[in-house]
Amino acid sequence: MTQVVGKNQERISRRQVDKFAERRAQLAASALRTLSELGYARTSLREIAQNSEFSHGVLHYYFRDKVELITYCVRQYKAECVTRYDQIVITAGSAEELKHGFATAMAGTLREDATMHRLWYDLRNQALFEESFRDDVLEIDQSLEQMIWRIVSQYAELAGSPAAASPAVAYALFDGLFQQALLRHLTGHDGALSDLQAGVEQLLERLVTYA
Amino acid sequence: MTQVVGKNQERISRRQVDKFAERRAQLAASALRTLSELGYARTSLREIAQNSEFSHGVLHYYFRDKVELITYCVRQYKAECVTRYDQIVITAGSAEELKHGFATAMAGTLREDATMHRLWYDLRNQALFEESFRDDVLEIDQSLEQMIWRIVSQYAELAGSPAAASPAVAYALFDGLFQQALLRHLTGHDGALSDLQAGVEQLLERLVTYA
DNA sequence: GGCACTTCTTGACAGTCGTCAAGACTTTCT
DNA sequence: AGAAAGTCTTGACGACTGTCAAGAAGTGCC
Numbered sequence: 001m002t003q004v005v006g007k008n009q010e011r012i013s014r015r016q017v018d019k020f021a022e023r024r025a026q027l028a029a030s031a032l033r034t035l036s037e038l039g040y041a042r043t044s045l046r047e048i049a050q051n052s053e054f055s056h057g058v059l060h061y062y063f064r065d066k067v068e069l070i071t072y073c074v075r076q077y078k079a080e081c082v083t084r085y086d087q088i089v090i091t092a093g094s095a096e097e098l099k100h101g102f103a104t105a106m107a108g109t110l111r112e113d114a115t116m117h118r119l120w121y122d123l124r125n126q127a128l129f130e131e132s133f134r135d136d137v138l139e140i141d142q143s144l145e146q147m148i149w150r151i152v153s154q155y156a157e158l159a160g161s162p163a164a165a166s167p168a169v170a171y172a173l174f175d176g177l178f179q180q181a182l183l184r185h186l187t188g189h190d191g192a193l194s195d196l197q198a199g200v201e202q203l204l205e206r207l208v209t210y211a
Numbered sequence: 212m213t214q215v216v217g218k219n220q221e222r223i224s225r226r227q228v229d230k231f232a233e234r235r236a237q238l239a240a241s242a243l244r245t246l247s248e249l250g251y252a253r254t255s256l257r258e259i260a261q262n263s264e265f266s267h268g269v270l271h272y273y274f275r276d277k278v279e280l281i282t283y284c285v286r287q288y289k290a291e292c293v294t295r296y297d298q299i300v301i302t303a304g305s306a307e308e309l310k311h312g313f314a315t316a317m318a319g320t321l322r323e324d325a326t327m328h329r330l331w332y333d334l335r336n337q338a339l340f341e342e343s344f345r346d347d348v349l350e351i352d353q354s355l356e357q358m359i360w361r362i363v364s365q366y367a368e369l370a371g372s373p374a375a376a377s378p379a380v381a382y383a384l385f386d387g388l389f390q391q392a393l394l395r396h397l398t399g400h401d402g403a404l405s406d407l408q409a410g411v412e413q414l415l416e417r418l419v420t421y422a
Numbered sequence: 423g424g425c426a427c428t429t430c431t432t433g434a435c436a437g438t439c440g441t442c443a444a445g446a447c448t449t450t451c452t
Numbered sequence: 453a454g455a456a457a458g459t460c461t462t463g464a465c466g467a468c469t470g471t472c473a474a475g476a477a478g479t480g481c482c
Contacts, residue, residue, distance in 0.1 A: 176387020
């Protein structure tokens with residue numbers, strides 16, 4: 001338990017805390033890479049350490065146990081993930097532009113970060129079995145729901161007609177589209193990217209028009 | 212390798228094959244119970260055997276290895292799952308009746324078989340990491356898509372307007388709704404059941420009307 | 423340089439895992 | 453009845469897991 005910094009010298013203490021936090025983040029990055037490659041079930045601490053430049057013992061110096069490490073990873077994932085689409089909402093000048101920008105961004109995410117997202121779905125599923133990550137997973141899920149809702153409500157405003165679904169339903173529908181596209185993309189199904197883009201545009205239109 | 216039945220006596224051979232297949236199914240049922248309780252990552256062969264009336268060694272008498280056992284389980288799950296909603300399609304006399312019957316059945320499934328469905332999502336996710344179950348998972352996923360499409364297309368016919376989405380998109384959307392409801396239901400969120408029912412009805416309506 | 427403290431490596435621990443082989447028990451056939 | 457085939461248990465194996473403690477290596481301060 002050397003995480004508690006010794007002495008009373010403020011500057012040094014702060015610097016050490018920063019170094020400590022930095023290394024935690026660095027190790028979490030290695031862990032995330034490993035997890036996204038192997039999945040939760042097949043990822044061991046030794047494998048994570050091997051994907052970093054340290055030995056396996058160091059993980060217990062920076063994290064109490066495996067649960068704390070993975071929880072920290074999940075939080076780090078969230079920080080990078082949630083704000084990703086907000087720029088689109090801000091810069092889009094028309095409904096059409098927002099729709100196209102959003103759909104393109106979704107397809108881009110699928111192409112670039114597929115392995116990271118399969119990890120997200122893996123961990124969200126673990127929360128269905130295990131209590132440990134549940135709170136963090138639910139918090140991330142809520143953030144994603146809000147992110148989707150910022151898109152939908154802004155699109156509704158630009159389109160001039162009210163959104164015709166709750167935030168929760170809207171999130172569930174887009175999430176379903178994305179997850180299906182992820183499965184198809186990772187199993188070599190051609191057209192997953194363009195199908196997702198088309199599906200997202202279609203869904204966004206339908207979510208702001210009365211039946 | 213005593214699965215190959217000796218001699219050339221047809222009746223006996225057939226009876227032994229049946230017994231063999233029966234025990235396989237019985238063990239697979241124990242495995243499914245265990246998997247749905249613990250999830251893929253935490254289920255061991257010894258735990259499965261302990262949830263049956265046999266010892267752990269017998270699993271290797273009936274299944275070559277763990278992969279074959281779980282693959283067999285996935286197949287067994289499918290057989291029971293896919294035809295579940297077809298009765299509704301057959302008996303529904305009006306669009307309204309079909310819509311309500313389908314939504315009620317979805318909510319019922321969520322309430323009764325939540326643990327089984329979290330296992331399905333767990334295994335589908337494993338297919339994103341591992342080659343082994345991929346083919347079976349994709350086959351089941353396609354069956355589910357077709358099942359959903361039978362509902363949607365029949366509803367469209369009864370409602371008198373064509374379905375406004377592809378089978379794949381329709382499946383993705385309903386799957387998204389169900390998965391969100393599952394997460395909420397299993398994490399103690401009240402209203403998951405009724406929200407799902409309402410969401411399903413709303414989505415079904417929207418899928419057969421022009422934008 | 424010597425000292426206090428942090429950081430990291432190494433090696434071990436108790437436990438679990440999938441797998442398999444030897445043999446006991448049961449059923450079936452002759 | 454005895455022989456043969458099928459079924460199941462037991463115990464072991466090597467490999468792997470999370471965890472931890474002892475101590476080496478590195479860092480900064482006097």
